Amino acid sequence: xxxxxxxxxxxxxxxxxxxxxxxxxSNSAFxxxxxxxxxxxxxxxxxxxxxxxxxxxxxxxxxxxxxSSKYISLFIRDxxxxxxxxxxxAMSAYSGNTPLVFGKGTRLSVIA
Amino acid sequence: xxxxxxxxxYLIKTRGQQVTLSCSPISGHRSVSWYQQTPGQGLQFLFExxxxxxxxxxxxxxxxxxxxxxxxxxxxxxxxxxxxxxALYLCASRTGTEGSQYFGPGTRLLVL
Numbered sequence: 001x002x003x004x005x006x007x008x009x010x011x012x013x014x015x016x017x018x019x020x021x022x023x024x025x026s027n028s029a030f031x032x033x034x035x036x037x038x039x040x041x042x043x044x045x046x047x048x049x050x051x052x053x054x055x056x057x058x059x060x061x062x063x064x065x066x067x068s069s070k071y072i073s074l075f076i077r078d079x080x081x082x083x084x085x086x087x088x089x090a091m092s093a094y095s096g097n098t099p100l101v102f103g104k105g106t107r108l109s110v111i112a
Numbered sequence: 113x114x115x116x117x118x119x120x121x122y123l124i125k126t127r128g129q130q131v132t133l134s135c136s137p138i139s140g141h142r143s144v145s146w147y148q149q150t151p152g153q154g155l156q157f158l159f160e161x162x163x164x165x166x167x168x169x170x171x172x173x174x175x176x177x178x179x180x181x182x183x184x185x186x187x188x189x190x191x192x193x194x195x196x197x198x199a200l201y202l203c204a205s206r207t208g209t210e211g212s213q214y215f216g217p218g219t220r221l222l223v224l
Contacts, residue, residue, distance in 0.1 A: 041220075042218075043215035044215045046214060100145075102147075
């Protein structure tokens with residue numbers, strides 16, 4: 001079993017839809033959770049950074065962490081064509097000195 | 113504040129050659145990590161340097177090596193290139209005391 005599992009998609013939604021992206025993980029030591037967005041031929045861009053369980057909201061983006069289920073989610077409200085990208089989840093056990101473990105990414109297309 | 117920069121952006125090499133990639137982190141960031149990204153394997157961690165010392169290492173052969181200089185700039189070297197080394201090589205920096213990493217645009221390496 002891989003440490004981090006993420007459905008690769010592709011996921012195609014109409015403009016304005018609510019998008020739900022998810023990752024599951026197996027390592028109960030993970031405490032720090034991140035979501036990155038990667039446009040084609042670009043480096044990943046940090047979207048959300050959360051610690052432990054709970055929700056965090058930033059504009060149209062909401063990150064949720066459920067450590068009891070080892071499950072994290074990213075919700076995108078009022079999706080736009082500019083949100084079309086690959087979304088990667090990442091996580092680590094400690095704050096600053098352990099490597100991030102990434103999911104393989106979910107490719108999202110928002111159709112106008 | 114300037115972001116992470118990587119040079120060169122594109123590179124074509126032949127099997128057996130060696131290559132050196134360069135990364136300049138965000139000012140003030142002391143940690144630099146390197147990742148290999150391929151469509152099949154996703155983002156795979158190569159190694160991390162912090163204050164000129166290798167702090168973490170992924171599961172790659174010894175042909176992959178790196179170093180970090182006193183100004184936090186880092187280089188990655190791949191010797192005896194193989195066709196399977198064709199990938200996007202990403203560099204990411206962080207302060208070293210917190211988890212979120214910031215990525216550069218990557219170097220796309222093609223091995224013929």
